[in-house]
Structures are given as structure tokens and as C-alpha cells.
Amino acid sequence: MIDARIRRTFPSRHDSAEFTLDVHLRTAARIAVLFGPSGAGKSLTLESIAGFTTPDDGRILVDDVLFFDAASKLSLSPQQRRGGYVFQSSALFPHMTLRDNLSFAAGSMPRLERRRAVGAMLEQFHLQDVGGRSPAELSGGQRQRGSIARSLLSSPRILLLDEPSSGLDAPLREELYAVLDEVRVAFQIPILLVTHDLDEAMQLGEEMYVLHSGRVVQHGAPGDILDHPATEEVAALLGRFNVFDAEILTMDPAGNCSRLHCTAASGFAFELDGPYFPGHMLGSKLRLGIRADALRVTAYSAHGAAMRLKKLGRRTQTVRAEFEGGIVAEIPGSGLEGGAHNGEWMVRFPPEALRLLK
């Protein structure tokens, strides 16, 4: 259980504007994710919880332990907080072997017990064969697993992971996710993970906080946020979202449908069928969003809007097709093979996938 209200203002300096971090996290999730672009305040939030930096105001409670309370001027030292912090680039001490790194963390245990605990931890993280190596002789994945193992040996109250997968390639990421899943099950401590990788957030997070410019702009289950971004800002942060203006031409509450006149980037206009928008009238102006992977693209269809293809990019699993007005569709496999009529494709916007944005 994490309940943290953190407020800190950095005055403007000659090279940077004023920045205010003002976040409130309250979650019982085993793994909560802080998602956002760089400079959003994710790492700063993590550092405030670890005690590396002191907020101006707020209160940080982890399980039953009060880490920080501005009102009563209480601030535990990083040592007292024991926030197992795993840094973006491994912070295993370079002048010690992996085993010594782990022993360092288990410093408070009696000698025999320490040896046993370090050995068991190395085994649990599949590092028993490389315990005698220095961090420089380990692979990226081993270093990151070693860092997590070291944190866990200090009996942390919370595990704080700052972009732990950056610099790891796809198979090592999967391995790291598997490790974190094991940790989640085996250790009864909350895990707070910072990432700017949406796939990672989706895969690991039970709860996701979207941060932007020092504020939480939306929080909830990652799947829900991806399905229903609350604002245009969040939609833009999630990427893969098409956002455009729409005006209601006709609507039919009984049939739950409407006809919309839409305007996308650079004035590109098209019409499409939408759902009924309760509370809005004919002529109402809306801001709509739709996930790129919700669009359907066909050569011929009675439904949808005709659009000219501008750019085609191949990904590993999908094809990214960019149409006029910056409308982007992500379609599986070789979905765009076969000719199109006059270079125009019919792009269908399933009404149930359209989202009304604030």
C-alpha cells in the first residue's frame, strides 16, 4: 500500500523554467507503474519516496510506515526508509564482486546467515555461477537481476525501479519481466516502476499513473487507460491515437448512432458514422480520439472514409499506414496488400472505438 502526496517546486534558473512536481499516488496494487515522457517527474517521484530528495510539502506512507510528513516535519533518512532502489543503469558497486555486492546489502545479518542468504538469493536469480565476477564482467541482464537481488537482501519496505529495462534488448526484457513477476509473488512488498515504454506498463502494471509536466493526468488499470484516455493530452502521451475535431450532422438516440463531419490535421475533412453522444446536440463540436489499431482499412467498402495513403512503415508484427490528415492505422501483418482504387483506401472507424476527449 502506497499513499504518497509529493509537492516540490524548483525555481526557474537560467537554463530551465520553473518546474512543480505535484503528484498523489494512492494504490494497493502489487506493481504500480509511473508512465510518462522524460521530464514528467517520474524519477523525481521515486527519489522522493526513497529519501534522496526532500519534498517541500506532502506525506509519504508505505504500508504502515510514515516516510515523510511535512506537517510534523518528519523525514526518515534513506537508510531508515529502505526503499530498494534499482537504477536505470545498474548501480552494482564496480569495485566489488557480485557476491560482495549482495553481502554489502545483507550487512546487518550475522555472518553465517548472511552467507546463506546471499547464496540463496544468487540461486533464486540464476546468478550462482557468476557470483565471483565483477559487475563489468556481467551481461546487462545479469547486472539488472543482480541489482534487484541486492535490493531484496536489505529487506526493503518497497521496491523502486527506475526504468529497469532501458538498455536491454527484447529477450532480456522478457526475462526481466519474468523475474519481476516472481518477485511480485515471492516478496510481500509493493513495487513501484517507472517507465516510458507503454508495452512495459501494460505488461507489468496492475495500476498505472500517467504523469505529465509534474502532474498525474490519469490513473487506473493500464488497459482501461489505453481504451479510455481521459484527455487529449493522455491520448497524445499514449501515442497510437488519432485525435480530430468532429461536428454532429445528424443523430439518432434510438438507433445509438450519429453522422459526423470530421476535420483532422491540415484541414483534411471526412465524414463518418459515430455512436450517439448523450448530452450533445446537433451542431455540437467534439474532440474525438481513436486507437490506431482500431481502424480498419480495406480496398473497397460501403462504409468508412476514402483516404489517400501517404506513408507505409513495416513493423515486426504490424504495418503502420499514414493517411491524409495524419490519420494513422496500425494493421496486422500484410494487411495492405492488393490494389486500392485510385490510390485511395476505405478507412473505417468502428463507432464503438471512438472516444470523446476532454
Added chain:
Amino acid sequence: MGIDWFPLWLSLRVAALSTLISLLAGLWLAWLFASRTFRGKNVLEACITLPLVLPPTVLGYYLLILLGRQSQLGKVYEWIFGQPLVFTWQAAVVAALLHSAPLLIKFSTAAMESVPRRYPKAARSLGASEWKVFWRVSLPLAWSQILAATALAFARSLGDFGITIMLAGNIPGRTQTVSVAIYDAVEGGRGDVARVLVLVISAIALVSLTLANRLGRLSVGKAG
């Protein structure tokens, strides 16, 4: 040619003692500067650098005022040790200290600051005390550069002339260090003595600097 080797031994002794003292003070101050922010930090850092740029005579003058027989500190020293500080070999240690400590503190601070912040941070979040963070993480990661700075400080403290002559004087067999003795020999027309002392002191300085360079290039394998 009868050469009196006393100045050389005195200089080595003075340099060793002043280097040891500046190393102890330097480690503490470097740790303080590299890991803490406090009011007046910039002013303190400037005060510590000041001896590097002020003329030796100015420094000697300050020390005479500060530690002379009429000063409070001088009186306290005389009360504790039963003799005044000025014009003793201990005064030469103080002179050498002022000459070399700023250098050592500057370089040690830079060495400590060059240790990536994530290492001491990680150590703290693992529950290590500040003492343990210093001895087991920060110092081992900075030690080669600190030892290099120490070798440099030793070489520099051998070479003080101005502050020494103002504070410790030029008393043969008591406070005459090698650089003062060389001046004395040249003044007295004993060119052969001056030549030998110059060569010996140059050789010692050269060895110290070579050592400093080699130590400075040593660094622990740094992981990602």
C-alpha cells in the same frame, strides 16, 4: 665539499607530516563538499582555494598575525606545548600545510565528485550508514585519484619557500628546509652545495609526480 644534509631530512619530515595532516583534513572536507550542500559552502571553498593564488609573503604575514606570540592562538599553543610556534620546525609544517593542502582538498573533492551519485545513493537505500558509505563505496571508487593528489601535495609541500621563511625563519640545524638552504647556499657563494640540493629535490619531485600520474590513471573498472 661538506654538505649538511639536515635541510633535506627536515624537508622530508615536514612534507610527510603536512601531507598526512592535509590528507586527513582533505578527505573530510572533500566528503563534505561532494556530498552536502550547506550555507556558506561557496565561501568556504573560496577560502580554501585562496592560498593557491595569494603571494607567499601575504600568507606568511597572515600566519604571523594569527599564530605569533602576541596572538590568542599563539598563546594557546605556547600554553599547551611550552614553547612558541614561530621559528620552530613545527612552524615549517604549518607553512607547508598551507602551501599544499588547498591542492589536495581541491583534487580530492573532484575525485569524490567524479564518483557517480547512484553508488552512494544505492548504498544508503540498502541501509548502509554514512560511515560505511564513505569507507566502502565512495573512498574505494575515488582512492586512486586521491592518492595521486596526495603524491602531488607531497611534492608541493617540499617546495615552499616564502611562507616558511616568514614563519619558521632560516635557522641552520633547526628550521632551515631545503629550499631555504638552497637560497642560503647561493647567497653565500656555495654553488656546489646549491647544485647538489637542487638536483636531489628535483629528483624527489619528479618521482612524486610520476607516481601521481600513474595513480591518476588507475581506475576501478566501472560498470555501465
